[in-house]
Amino acid sequence: MQGYTVDTFENATAFLEKSMDISPAVVLLDMRMPGLNGLELQARLEALGRKTPIVFISGESDKDEIIEAFRLGAVDFLLKPFNREKLCQVVDKALDMDRQRNQEFINTDALRRSFITLSAREQEIFMLIVQGLTNKGIAEITGIQPGTAKKHRATIYQKFEVNTSAELIGQCKGVDLSKLMPTEDVKVQ
Known part of the structure; x- marks a missing residue:
C-alpha cells in the first residue's frame, strides 16, 4: 500500500x-x-x-x-x-x-532536561528572559541587583547552550513552557 x-x-x-x-x-x-x-x-x-x-x-x-x-x-x-x-x-x-x-x-523534553538543572531562582529568571525582559527589568521584578540578574542569565545560557536571549527564546518557540516543570518521576542529577 x-x-x-x-x-x-x-x-x-x-x-x-x-x-x-x-x-x-x-x-x-x-x-x-x-x-x-x-x-x-x-x-x-x-x-x-x-x-x-x-x-x-x-x-x-x-x-x-x-x-x-x-x-x-x-x-x-x-x-x-x-x-x-x-x-x-x-x-x-x-x-x-x-x-x-x-x-x-x-x-519539550530537551528543554525540560535543561530546565530542571536550574535552581529555583534561575527557573524564575529563565521565565522572565523568555518573556523578553532585560537584566534591569528582571531586577525590578525579582528585587535582585541587575548584576546578579546578569550572572543568572549567563548561567542559564550556559546550561541551555545558547549565547543570546534570542537563541533561548527560539528554543522555546512552540513549546508550552508550563510543561517544563518536572514531573514526580523526573529526578535532578
Missing part, C-alpha cells in the same frame, strides 16, 4: 497486547470489531497515554458514534465505501500530525 508499513491485528485486545507505540504512526480503526469496539479501544488508548492519531473507518456507524469518536480526538472518520486516494490523504495527514506531535515532545 503506497509505501506504508502496515501491521494488522485480529482484534482490539491483540492490538493492545502486541502493538508498539511508535512514531510516526496512525491507527486505522474499524468501529465494529470482535470484543472491544472502536470507541472502546480509542478510550483505552487514551487511558494508556497513547497519542497515536486515529482514523476511523466504518460501514455502519450512527451519528452519535461519529461525534464521540471526534470528541475523543479522532483525526477523521471514513464511511465505507471510500477510495484509496481518500484513504491515503487521510493517512498522510495523520502521519504528519504525529510527526509534529513527536517533534514537539522531543523539543
Whole structure:
C-alpha cells in the first residue's frame, strides 16, 4: 500500500497486547470489531497515554458514534465505501500530525532536561528572559541587583547552550513552557 508499513491485528485486545507505540504512526480503526469496539479501544488508548492519531473507518456507524469518536480526538472518520486516494490523504495527514506531535515532545523534553538543572531562582529568571525582559527589568521584578540578574542569565545560557536571549527564546518557540516543570518521576542529577 503506497509505501506504508502496515501491521494488522485480529482484534482490539491483540492490538493492545502486541502493538508498539511508535512514531510516526496512525491507527486505522474499524468501529465494529470482535470484543472491544472502536470507541472502546480509542478510550483505552487514551487511558494508556497513547497519542497515536486515529482514523476511523466504518460501514455502519450512527451519528452519535461519529461525534464521540471526534470528541475523543479522532483525526477523521471514513464511511465505507471510500477510495484509496481518500484513504491515503487521510493517512498522510495523520502521519504528519504525529510527526509534529513527536517533534514537539522531543523539543519539550530537551528543554525540560535543561530546565530542571536550574535552581529555583534561575527557573524564575529563565521565565522572565523568555518573556523578553532585560537584566534591569528582571531586577525590578525579582528585587535582585541587575548584576546578579546578569550572572543568572549567563548561567542559564550556559546550561541551555545558547549565547543570546534570542537563541533561548527560539528554543522555546512552540513549546508550552508550563510543561517544563518536572514531573514526580523526573529526578535532578
